[in-house]
Amino acid sequence: MKFPLLHLFVILSVSLPVSAFAELSLPHCFSDHMVLQRERAAQIWGQADAQAEVTVRFKDQSATTKADANGHWKTQIPTGAADAQGAELTVTSHGENVKVSDVLVGEVWLASGQSNMYFTMDRVPAYEALMAKANYPGLRMFNAPLVTAEKPQADIEGPWSLCSPETVPSYSAVAFFFALKLHQELGVPVGVIKTAWGGKPVETFTSREALNTLPGTKAMVDKLMEEAATYDPPQAQAAYEKRLEQWKATMAAAKGQPADDRKRLPKKPAAPKPPLLTEGKPGVLYNAMIHPFVGYTMRGAIWYQGEGNAKAGAVPYDQTLPLMIRDWRQRWKDEFSFYFVQLANYREPSTAPGTPDPWPLLQDRMRHILETTPKTGMAVINDVGEANDIHPKDKQTPGERLARWALAKDYRRDILHSSPLYRSSKVKDGAMQITFDHVGAGLKSRDGGPLKRFEIAGADRVWHWADASVKGKDQVVVSNPAVPQPVAVRYAWASNPEGANLINGEGLPASVFRTDDWNDVEVTATETGGRSNQEKRRILGAEIKALNAQSAKMDKTSPDFKATRKKIQEMLAEFKAMAPSKAK
Numbered sequence: 001m002k003f004p005l006l007h008l009f010v011i012l013s014v015s016l017p018v019s020a021f022a023e024l025s026l027p028h029c030f031s032d033h034m035v036l037q038r039e040r041a042a043q044i045w046g047q048a049d050a051q052a053e054v055t056v057r058f059k060d061q062s063a064t065t066k067a068d069a070n071g072h073w074k075t076q077i078p079t080g081a082a083d084a085q086g087a088e089l090t091v092t093s094h095g096e097n098v099k100v101s102d103v104l105v106g107e108v109w110l111a112s113g114q115s116n117m118y119f120t121m122d123r124v125p126a127y128e129a130l131m132a133k134a135n136y137p138g139l140r141m142f143n144a145p146l147v148t149a150e151k152p153q154a155d156i157e158g159p160w161s162l163c164s165p166e167t168v169p170s171y172s173a174v175a176f177f178f179a180l181k182l183h184q185e186l187g188v189p190v191g192v193i194k195t196a197w198g199g200k201p202v203e204t205f206t207s208r209e210a211l212n213t214l215p216g217t218k219a220m221v222d223k224l225m226e227e228a229a230t231y232d233p234p235q236a237q238a239a240y241e242k243r244l245e246q247w248k249a250t251m252a253a254a255k256g257q258p259a260d261d262r263k264r265l266p267k268k269p270a271a272p273k274p275p276l277l278t279e280g281k282p283g284v285l286y287n288a289m290i291h292p293f294v295g296y297t298m299r300g301a302i303w304y305q306g307e308g309n310a311k312a313g314a315v316p317y318d319q320t321l322p323l324m325i326r327d328w329r330q331r332w333k334d335e336f337s338f339y340f341v342q343l344a345n346y347r348e349p350s351t352a353p354g355t356p357d358p359w360p361l362l363q364d365r366m367r368h369i370l371e372t373t374p375k376t377g378m379a380v381i382n383d384v385g386e387a388n389d390i391h392p393k394d395k396q397t398p399g400e401r402l403a404r405w406a407l408a409k410d411y412r413r414d415i416l417h418s419s420p421l422y423r424s425s426k427v428k429d430g431a432m433q434i435t436f437d438h439v440g441a442g443l444k445s446r447d448g449g450p451l452k453r454f455e456i457a458g459a460d461r462v463w464h465w466a467d468a469s470v471k472g473k474d475q476v477v478v479s480n481p482a483v484p485q486p487v488a489v490r491y492a493w494a495s496n497p498e499g500a501n502l503i504n505g506e507g508l509p510a511s512v513f514r515t516d517d518w519n520d521v522e523v524t525a526t527e528t529g530g531r532s533n534q535e536k537r538r539i540l541g542a543e544i545k546a547l548n549a550q551s552a553k554m555d556k557t558s559p560d561f562k563a564t565r566k567k568i569q570e571m572l573a574e575f576k577a578m579a580p581s582k583a584k
Contacts, residue, residue, distance in 0.1 A: 022047045022071035024054075024096035029296055030089070032101045033160040035140050035191025037108045038082045042297040045074035046091065046098075054093040058103070067093075074295070082106045082188035084138050104138065106189030107182055108298035109406075111175035112205060112290070113305035115198030116341070116391055116398075121176060122169035124393050131168050138189040139163040139179050141171050146197050149288035150276040152207070156292040160191070172196060174304055174341070177399025178406075185407055193296065195289040200280045201308040202320045205290060208283035210327035216315035217323070220282045227275040236272035243269040280308075290328070299410055300337030300375075301328070302402050307343065307390055310362040318365035322373045339377040339405045341398045342366045342511065344385030349498035351566070353455040354463030359495040363512045367421065377405030380419035383446075383509045387496055401508070416440040416506045422513035423474075425489060431479035432456060432489045432515070433471070441505025442473040451476065452499040455490045458483045461518060463490070468502075476502065488516035544571050 026046040036042045036058075048054050048067040055064045058077050065075040086102035111117055121127050142160050161167040168176065172194045179190040203217055211217040247269055254265055275281060309317050325338050343363050350357070363382075370378055379401035384394040401419075408417035418438035425434050436443060445451055451468035456478055464480045466489070471477050478489050492500040492512040502510040548568060 022049055024048045024091065024093050024098055026091060026098055026100070027155040027292060028157055028159070029142060029155075029193070029293055030100055031160055033086075033103075033140055033162055034100065034142070035104045035106050035108050035160070035189050036079045037297040037299060038079055038105045038188065040079055040297050041076035042079050043074060043076050043295045044089075044091070045072070045295065047071045048073055048093045048096075052093045054091060056089070056091050058089045059087050079105045082186075084189050104140070104189040104191070106138065106191065107186065108191045108193070108296070109175075109179070109182075110193045110195065110293065110296075110298055110301040111172055111178070111303075112195045112301060113303050113341075114196060114200050114308055116307070116344075116395075117172055117174055117194070117302075117304035118196035118198050119173050119391055119395060120169060121171050121173045121395075123391075124173065124395065126393070127173070132165050134163055134165055134168040136163040136180065136183060139176075139183045140189070140191045141167075141175065141179070142191070142193045143170060143172075144193065144195040144289050144292075146279070147288045148273075148277045148279050148284045150274075150284075152287045152291040154292060156289060173395035174399045174402070175302065177396045178302055178402045181400050181403035182406060182411075185403075185413070186411060193293055193298075195285075195293070196304075197279060197285055197289070199308055200285060200305075201314075202305055202317070202324055203282045203315075204280050204285040205305075206283065206320070206324040206327050207286045207291075207331070210323055211282050214315070214319060214323055217282065217320060220315075224275055224281050224283075231274055233272070233274075240269060240272045286327075291331075294328075294331045295333075297334075298336060300339065300406065303338065303340040304398065305340075306362055306366065310343065310358050312358055314358070316365060317362050318368045318372065321366070321369055325373055325376070335375060337375050337377070337406065337410055338373075339379065339402050340366065340369075341379045341381060341402065344381045344392050344398075345383070345496040345498075345500075346385050346387065346390055347495040348387055349496045350494040353465050353490075353493075354457070355494060357493070357495055360493045360497075360512045364514060367511050367513060370421070375409070377402075377409065377417065378419075378511070379405070380509050380511045382492055382497065382500060382512065385496065416504065416508070419508040420502065420504045420510040422491075422511070422515075425515045427486060430484050430486070431477050432486045434476045434478060434489060434491075434515075436474050436476070436504075436510065438508075439474045439504045443470045443476065443502060443504060443510075445470075446501040446503045446507070446509070449501070451502055453492050453494075453497045453501075454478045455493060456480050456483050456486050457488045457516070458485050459487055461488075488514070488518070490514040490516070544568060544575060 030044060044056050048071055050067060050069050050071050052067045053064060054067060054073045055062060056075055056077050061078050063075040063077045065073050067073040083105040086104060089100040089103050091098040121131055140160050140162055142158055144156055144158050147156065175192045175194055179192050183190045203211060203220055208221050211221050247266060250266060279285060306317060309320065329335055343359060346359065366378055370376055379398050381398050384397045385392050404415060404417040407413040408415050416438065420436040420438055420443060423435045423437045425432055454466040454468040455463045456466040457463045464482050466478045466480045468476050468478045491510065493514060
C-alpha cells in the first residue's frame with residue numbers, strides 16, 4: 001500500500017517520542033560569562049535531536065558526539081591554561097547553532113550550605129566601601145535560585161554574572177571573599193556556583209538514594225514517602241486557613257500593646273506544600289539545586305552549614321556530612337576537594353564547666369570528619385561569632401580561612417592552612433599533656449594572658465575549670481589540684497566559649513576538642529525548639545538533675561561550685577515558669 005508523503009510524515013511524527021525532535025540547547029550553567037575549569041577536559045552536555053551528531057568548539061579545540069535516543073548528549077573539551085580573555089563556545093547540530101559568549105578559563109568552585117553561605121554582601125554595612133570598588137571582571141558567580149523539586153532536575157535557571165559594584169551586593173559574602181583571595185593570589189579567573197538556602201539541614205542537600213544507605217537517614221526518607229502518600233491537599237489547605245485565622249487573631253490582640261508587654265509574636269503560617277516539594281525535606285534541594293550541576297568540571301566545593309543539624313536527637317553529623325560528600329563525589333565521578341566552615345561561637349557565654357550542649361558536639365564531629373574523609377579541610381571561626389546572632393557579620397574571616405586550605409592543598413602554596421587540631425593526650429605528673437598539629441611557629445595565647453576554657457575531669461566525670469600552659473611548640477599542659485588523677489580534657493566546650501584564646505603562630509584559633517567519649521554532651525534545653533512545652537520541661541529537668549549530681553561532688557568553696565549552683569537556680573526558675581497552669 002502506498003501512502004501520500006504527508007500521511008507518512010504524520011505516522012512518523014506520532015510514533016517518535018517528542019525528544020526525537022528536541023531543540024539544540026544547553027542548561028543554564030553553560031551560559032554567557034561562565035568560567036571553565038582550567039587544565040581539565042571540561043564536561044559539556046545538553047539536548048538535541050535523538051541520535052543527532054553534536055559538535056562542541058572552544059578556541060582551537062573541538063569534540064563531536066552523538067545524542068542518545070532521548071536527545072541527551074555529553075562530551076568533553078580540553079580547556080588548556082587559565083585565560084582571562086573571553087572566548088566563544090559553540091555547539092552545532094543538524095544546522096542549529098548555540099553560542100556562549102565571554103567564556104573564561106580559570107578555577108571553578110561550588111559554594112553550598114545554609115544561611116551563613118547564602119548571607120549576601122549587602123547585609124554588612126562595613127562592606128559598602130569594598131563593594132563600591134568591586135570591579136573584578138575575572139571573578140564571576142552563578143546564583144542558583146531557591147527552588148524545590150520532587151525528582152532530580154536537568155537544569156536550573158540563573159545567569160553567570162561578572163563581579164561589579166552592581167552585582168556584588170547579591171553575592172554570597174563567604175564565597176566572594178574565598179574567590180577574591182584565590183583570584184588575587186593565583187592571578188587567574190575564578191568562578192563560583194552558589195547553591196545555598198537558609199535554615200536547611202544537610203539531609204536535604206543529599207540524594208535520597210544516598211540517604212537510604214544510612215539507617216538514621218533512611219528513616220527520614222521513609223517518613224517523607226509516607227507523608228507524601230497520605231498528603232491530602234484540601235485537608236492541608238483547611239488546616240492552613242485555620243492556622244492563618246488564629247495568627248490573625250493573635251496579631252490583632254497584640255496591636256497597640258507596649259512593646260515590653262508583648263510576648264514574642266508567632267510567624268505567619270506558610271501556605272501548604274506537597275511534602276516532596278517542601279524545602280528542607282530529605283533530598284528535595286539536592287534534586288532542584290545540586291543535581292543540575294552534577295558533572296560541571298570544578299576544582300572543589302566549600303560548605304557552610306550545620307546550624308540546622310545542631311540539635312538533640314539528630315543523626316550524628318560525622319555520619320551525615322561525609323555521606324553527602326561521598327554522594328556528590330560519586331555523582332561527579334571526581335574526588336574533588338571539600339572544605340567546610342566549623343560553626344561559630346553563638347549564644348550567651350556559659351559560666352559552668354561540663355554543661356551539656358549539642359553545639360560543640362557538632363563542632364567536634366566536624367573535626368572528626370577531617371580524620372575520616374579524605375581531601376577535606378575545616379575553617380575554625382570560634383573567634384568571630386556573635387552571642388545574639390547566629391549569622392556573624394564577619395564573613396571575610398571564614399572566606400579567607402577556607403581559601404587558605406585551597407591555596408595550600410590545591411595550589412601548593414607554602415602556608416599554614418589549618419587551625420591547631422588535637423592530636424593526642426597523655427597523663428603525666430597529675431596533669432594531662434595535650435599535643436596539637438598545625439602549630440606553625442608555636443602555640444600561644446592570643447592576648448598574652450593565661451590559657452582559658454580548658455576543662456578537666458577525673459574518673460568521677462565531674463568537670464572543673466583547669467589551669468593550662470604551653471609547653472614547647474606543640475603541647476599544652478592541663479591540670480587542677482582538685483583532679484589529681486585526670487582522665488579527660490575538653491577545650492572550648494560551649495556554644496560560646498568566651499575567652500578561649502589558644503592560637504597557632506599564624507593567629508588561627510584552636511578547634512574545640514574533647515579527649516573523652518562520654519555521652520553527657522547529647523542533651524540540652526537550648527536546642528529544644530519545635531518540641532512541646534512538656535518535652536522541653538522534661539529535658540530541662542534532666543539537665544538540672546545532672547548538674548545537681550555534679551555539684552554534689554564539688555568542693556563547696558570552689559568557684560566552680562558557686563557557678564554551677566547559680567546556673568541551677570536559673571534553670572529552676574525557667575523550669576517552674578514552664579509548668580502548666582492549674583485549672584481554676
